[in-house]
Amino acid sequence: MTAPTLQALGLRAGYGATPILKDLTLALPPGGISAIVGANACGKSTLLRCLSRLLRPERGQVVLDGRSVRDMPTRDLARRLGLLPQAPIAPDGITVADLVSHGRHPHQGLLSRWTRADDAAVADALAATRTAELAERAVDELSGGQRQRVWIAMALAQETDILLLDEPTTFLDIAHQVEVLDLLVDLNRGRGTTVVMVLHDLNLAARYADHLIALRDGQIRAAGTPAEVLTEEIVQQVFGLSCVVIEDPTSGRPMMLPRGRHRMTQAHRAPGRDPEPDGTPP
Amino acid sequence: MSLTAPAPLAARVASLRRARSRGRCRIAALIGGLLAVGITLTLSVGHSVTPPLDVVRALTGGDVPGAGFSVRELRLPRAVLATLAGMSFGLGGVVFQTLLRNPLASPDIIGISSGASAAAVVAIVLLGWTGAAVSVAAVLAGLAVALLIYLLAWRDRVSGARLILIGIGISAMLESIIAWVLSRAPAWTLQEALRWLTGSVNGATVDQALPVLLSLGLFGGLLLGLRREIGAMRLSDDTAAALGVPLLRDKALVILAAVGLIAVATAVTGPIAFVAFLSGPVAARVTGPGRAPLGTAALIGALLVLIGDFVGQHLLPARYPVGVVTGAIGAPYLLYLIVRANRQGGHA
Ligand SMILES: Nc1ncnc2c1ncn2[C@@H]1O[C@H](COP(=O)(O)OP(=O)(O)OP(=O)(O)O)[C@@H](O)[C@H]1O
Ligand SMILES: [Mg+2]
Numbered sequence: 001m002t003a004p005t006l007q008a009l010g011l012r013a014g015y016g017a018t019p020i021l022k023d024l025t026l027a028l029p030p031g032g033i034s035a036i037v038g039a040n041a042c043g044k045s046t047l048l049r050c051l052s053r054l055l056r057p058e059r060g061q062v063v064l065d066g067r068s069v070r071d072m073p074t075r076d077l078a079r080r081l082g083l084l085p086q087a088p089i090a091p092d093g094i095t096v097a098d099l100v101s102h103g104r105h106p107h108q109g110l111l112s113r114w115t116r117a118d119d120a121a122v123a124d125a126l127a128a129t130r131t132a133e134l135a136e137r138a139v140d141e142l143s144g145g146q147r148q149r150v151w152i153a154m155a156l157a158q159e160t161d162i163l164l165l166d167e168p169t170t171f172l173d174i175a176h177q178v179e180v181l182d183l184l185v186d187l188n189r190g191r192g193t194t195v196v197m198v199l200h201d202l203n204l205a206a207r208y209a210d211h212l213i214a215l216r217d218g219q220i221r222a223a224g225t226p227a228e229v230l231t232e233e234i235v236q237q238v239f240g241l242s243c244v245v246i247e248d249p250t251s252g253r254p255m256m257l258p259r260g261r262h263r264m265t266q267a268h269r270a271p272g273r274d275p276e277p278d279g280t281p282p
Numbered sequence: 283m284s285l286t287a288p289a290p291l292a293a294r295v296a297s298l299r300r301a302r303s304r305g306r307c308r309i310a311a312l313i314g315g316l317l318a319v320g321i322t323l324t325l326s327v328g329h330s331v332t333p334p335l336d337v338v339r340a341l342t343g344g345d346v347p348g349a350g351f352s353v354r355e356l357r358l359p360r361a362v363l364a365t366l367a368g369m370s371f372g373l374g375g376v377v378f379q380t381l382l383r384n385p386l387a388s389p390d391i392i393g394i395s396s397g398a399s400a401a402a403v404v405a406i407v408l409l410g411w412t413g414a415a416v417s418v419a420a421v422l423a424g425l426a427v428a429l430l431i432y433l434l435a436w437r438d439r440v441s442g443a444r445l446i447l448i449g450i451g452i453s454a455m456l457e458s459i460i461a462w463v464l465s466r467a468p469a470w471t472l473q474e475a476l477r478w479l480t481g482s483v484n485g486a487t488v489d490q491a492l493p494v495l496l497s498l499g500l501f502g503g504l505l506l507g508l509r510r511e512i513g514a515m516r517l518s519d520d521t522a523a524a525l526g527v528p529l530l531r532d533k534a535l536v537i538l539a540a541v542g543l544i545a546v547a548t549a550v551t552g553p554i555a556f557v558a559f560l561s562g563p564v565a566a567r568v569t570g571p572g573r574a575p576l577g578t579a580a581l582i583g584a585l586l587v588l589i590g591d592f593v594g595q596h597l598l599p600a601r602y603p604v605g606v607v608t609g610a611i612g613a614p615y616l617l618y619l620i621v622r623a624n625r626q627g628g629h630a
Contacts (some may be wrong), residue, residue: 054523058571078526086522091383091516093571097298106526110507116292119299132291135298138571158525209483 003031003162003194005081006051010060013050014073019058020046020220028162031233033188033195035205039239044198045086047215048164050194052083064162080104082160086167086198088151090139094152097135100125125156128183144171152159152180156187163187165197169204177201181208205231207251214238230254244268302572309569313581317365320588324361327596328352363486363550364591364604365584366494368557370547372574372583373502375558376565377540380516380574381533384442386619388559389424389544392449396456397427398545402552403460403478407467417493417549422547427452428537443623473603480605481554483591490550497546501539505576508536512574516600555605556612557586563615586611 007027014020020043028034036044049055051062053069062069069077080123090099103125104118126132129149134142139150148171155163168184169177181204187193200204205212206226214222214229216238222229231254235243241258248255261274275281325337331338332349340353375388389395389493403425405411411419431452435445457479464475476482505512511532514522525530544558561583565575568582590611591604598607 049520052524054520074523074528075526078524083520083524085518085520087518088521089383089518091571094516095572097295098302098572101299102514102517102521102525103509108510114299116296119296120292123295124286125296127288127291128284132294135295 004065004194005030005063006078006081006162006194006196007063008047008051008060009063011047011050011057011062012059013046013057019218021050021057023060024218025060026213026223028194028196031188031192032210032212033184033208034197034213035209036198036213036215037200037202037205037238038198038221042215043218044215045166046218048083048166048196048198050145051137052081052164053077054083054247055225062225069164071275075106078158079161080160081164083164084151084155084166084168090147092140093138094140094141095135096131096137096153097122097126098137099150100131100153100157103154103159106158106282121157121159125153128156128186129153130179141281145176146171148172149176149180152183156241160193162194165195167198167200169199169201184208202230202235203248203255206253206255207248226253230256242270249272290291301532304314306573306578307568310578313568313578313585316534317581317585317588319485320585320592321361321365323590323592324364325353325357327592329356332416347451355586359491359589360483360489360591361485362488363491363494364587366491366498367483367547367551368561368584368587369552369580370494370498370563370583371587372561373498373505373580374540374543375560375583376529376562376574376576376579377505377512378537378558379562380512380576381536381540382442382445383516384446385559386562386616386623387442387449389540390553390556390558391453391616392431392446393451393453393456394424394427394431394449394541395544395548395558396460398424398548399478399553400456400459400463402549403463407463413489414493417497417546420549421542421545424541424548425609426537427456428541476603477552479552480603480609481548481552481557482603482605483554483587484549484603494547494550497542501546502580504535505543508532508539509574509576512540512576513537516574546578552605554587554590555581555609557590557608557617560586560608560612560615615627 005027009025010020011024012019012065024047028197036047038044048057050057053062064183066082100122104121107118126135129148129152131153134146134150139147142150157167169180172180184195184197185208188195209226210215212226212229213220214234221238222234230245232243232245235241235256243256243258245254245256256269259268273282287454290567306585322334326332326334327339332353336346336349340350341358375390378387378389396599398420400414401419405416405419431449434448460478462476467514473482473484477484511527514525514527515533519529561579565578565582569575570580586608587604590607594607
């Protein structure tokens, strides 16, 4: 199977009069891992919702393997492209196994029955996210991190070529963040799944993604390899934050260290603006 | 880390699923059994008590002196109508509650039942209509009320709490229309007035049951075909759409079917109080969480109407229509939910 190509062409989209995305064009590397980064409210979730056809763009289109997603039957699209929304809602008291089973929805027709392949896909998803031992628990009794892994399991059970994840690591402690991102790399290498995720942690994004997309105010400010995108200049433009970029000794990827107004050593203080290390005003 | 689960895990997933579906079947069988008891009671008890064997003989066409007529012509239509209407209310109610993710969002709370009821009263009392025309008017009015509430509650997007409050207001207005129309029809008895205010299966005939049966077949069948989509809609809209549910179309179909069920039954029995509202939560309680309990809610609805009618006819000092009894059960639960919603800041 050749990896799917997903592109957005001239997207303009929003929820009212003023568009959130303004003439946005991008191509996601087939078979790769992409991370979308940007400040709060810059339109990251809106972009994912457009890519997965949850939001209809006012102008432009989303193209999957040369075909506009608008023309694809909903179920066909859902077999190829999965989305984990930023704030999913679990029905009261639903068990983990039942929730993950929902991922099989696009694979079932009106008449087709639940098959052994469906059970196997659910089991694979539970095992991959290490949620098998939670299978009988109610989702609303789990910790935030456990719950997040269960939602990822549901998206995995959907067995799509492309997986879009909106902040899959929120609520997770650092160890579980790394575990989830490692899992996404496994998925990418093992099944060839194209992964697209919104991440807030720039360093983890640079480490795990092959392709970074920096969004500012509904437009792409930069896109490319982590080395191309995670620079002091772009971070300044996208987040309005001054930083130092060094090489991450554990991965060889770029890594950013924010400059704040406090706690900076002499070498990194902005003279005339920041207080002295002992707290005296500039 | 491996992406493929060991085979025993798949087997465990399968056995969990089978155990749950067995559990659901057991509960459905249990409620079905209770329903059979309720139907038997309705068939056996009237002015006099007919022994079960005589009931069976009367139903199979045998001649049972003194009881044959009442079993066949009075009690059977009553039992059938109570069962069918109860199923319609139960199913229509649970669908609304599931779709709007709120037990207060039941059609008898948010004015859809009163819309259908008001249309039926106007059609019958003021326009002199009968039969299918009344059902059609009730369905259209139910849909119109649903649309009206939706439009009034729509601001950026539909908020559940606002929708419910608006629905309660519309419901109160429609109730006063019903009362006004009834007051202009002096020939009507208190019993008839109560039918349109709280619901009743008094004087049921087979002809009346027929439209309810058809609507249950048509709309119930539609909902059965969409049960997986309804299950996915319990997740957030975005999640359901990402799972491949064509939301716009399927939501419209599901609401149409639920309004149809409620409205057709209401056009015949009146809005039997709180059956739509109670069935879903009771069904969820007995089946446990997991799935939207569509079938169970239908069975519970039938059970509520049958038992409520039996209690109203035979166990109280005077005879009351079924809606008075179900209303007395439902009102405290409604209060409980409202109090709880207030404590939780508007979210039931
Ligand atoms: N359903 C909606 N209706 C109206 N406006 C919305 C809706 N969803 C998002 N917005 C607005 O669109 C803008 C972009 O929102 P979006 O959710 O895409 O941001 P984001 O980049 O994902 O932010 P975050 O990092 O906080 O998740 C925001 O100003 C937000 O208020
Ligand atoms: Mg977001």
